[in-house]
Amino acid sequence: MLRSLFVDLNSYFASVEQQLDPMLRGRPIAVVPVMADTTCAIAASYEAKRFGVTTGTIIADAKRMCPDLVLVQAQHGAYIDYHHRIVEAVESVIHVKAVKSIDEMVCELTGSAQQEARARAIAEDVRATIATKVGECLRCSIGIAPNDYLAKTASDMQKPNGLVVIHQEDLPQVLHKLELRDLNGIGKKMHQRLYRKGIFSVEQLCASTKEALRDVWGGIEGERFWMSLRGEQVERGPTTKTTVGHSHVLEPALRSIEGSSAVLHRLLQKAAMRLRQYELATANIAVSVRSTSGSRWKADVNITPTQDTMQLTQVLQRMIEARTDIGTIPMKVSISLNHLSPIDAIPVPMFENTGPSRQPLNDALDKLNKKYGKNTLYVGSAHDGRNSAPMRIAFTHIPDLETDED
Ligand SMILES: [Mg+2]
Structure with missing residues (x-):
């Protein structure tokens, strides 16, 4: 059935660019985060793909492969x-x-x-x-x-x-022509695990028992994968989540713009850690601060989907710099990450950060917080979101009074 x-x-980003500018239609274009030969393409039009230019190709190489390549700076808002x-x-x-x-x-x-x-x-x-x-x-x-x-x-x-x-x-034969890596959910690490277990092809994968895949995946995910390959509809719990949020009633010492901003940063980092636990990315940050007089400052921003703490921190910092509740006494802060989607469904290099992957950093943050308590380590809120200085990590402890709000 x-x-x-x-x-x-x-070629989504490239197609939007061609839609916006008729001059770009029918031409090989590469969408880039910055206009530099050292950056890489975050998208390529089909005309560029014919020359071998694809997501992730370094621009200097792309220009050699396709001398007529047109570079277009990404417009995330338009996407x-x-x-x-x-x-x-x-x-x-x-x-x-x-x-x-x-x-x-x-x-x-x-x-x-x-x-x-x-x-x-x-x-x-x-x-x-x-x-x-x-x-x-x-x-x-x-x-x-x-x-x-x-x-x-x-x-x-x-x-x-x-x-x-x-x-x-048609199952499973129709899948046999695919490579293991073509299958969603088989990344580099899983590919290696499959090899170690003697599974080298999709045909072998499809012929494996439920127990064998459970063993490869190390749990229930393997069983889900086995069922998915057979056409069963497998609902994954966490992906039905639509929002992750926290709020916190401020103790008197933190009832200031600075104190409440610092707590917002910490709540954000906690929420980002949960996003990563659930393997989700967020496309919207919403914050709210209620004052002792009952007035509220609220803001929300749409972003390119991410689960990266640093990227989220920079966005929150910009929101905080535009706070309009100066002069009030903040009493309660809330933050929520909305428009969630599974991280494995997102084209990987679609973010502005072209430097080395922050995955190891995020993993380290999560590991330490899990081991030593969830507030052990967090990104210093003094971090200046506008420059790319190495991040500072502040050790701190703020008593835990917030409640989960999802
Ligand atoms: Mg696509």
Whole structure:
């Protein structure tokens, strides 16, 4: 039975740029975080991909591969704006069950839509509606399958403008032509683990027992993976989470702009740690400070999806610098991270930080906090968000009075 329809925009950032500027259409373009030869492309148009330029290609190399390459500076606000318009367009055809990342969403097929001809017609309608309501440059690949996992897999099998249907009876043979790394959920580390267990191909993976995969994954995730490969719809608990938040009633000593800002930073770092635990990224930070007189300062900012503490800290710092409640006495602070999506669904190098990955740093923060108590270590709130100076880490302890708010 076909239960899932997965929409994946093709070369999303580059397509938005081509939509915004007709001069860029039909040309090889690379979207970059900064205009420098040392940076890497965070997206490439299909015209550039034909020359081998792809996400992650260093610009100096990309220019050698494709001398006519046009560099375009990323406009994250536009990508988020188009994202909302695309979701709305798809929603006008079929209900969007979940947004998986800035350029991916999944819809549930019910009733007659579970028949192939009807499902294909819906897919064509989705494609046409995006083109007419949002823009002709925004193309997508669509996968239809018995579950969300395989529908996503199907959407990856034909690009651009693909439409691939995986039927229950095609399983598992239809997957055999894929490489292990083509499968969502098999990253570099998992790939190595599979090799160590003697699983070198998707065919071998599909032939493995539930117990064997449980052993490879080290737990229930392996069993879920086994079921996903067989077309069963596996609901993952944490990904249904839509927000992570904390609030804190300030003790008298912290009832100042500085004190309340420091607590906001700490709550943010705690929330970011939970995001990473759940393997989620956030696309929105909302903060609120209530004063002793009952007035409130509120702000919220949309961001490119991330789970990185430093990146979130910089955004929060900018929000705090624009506080308009100066002169009041803060009493309670709250923060929430919203618009969550699974981290494995997000194109990896889409962030502005082009330096070395902060993953090890985030891992270290989490490990120490888990071992020594959750407030052992946090990023100093004095960190200046506007420069890239090495971060300072402050050891501190603030009594724990906050409550979880999700
Ligand atoms: Mg995509």
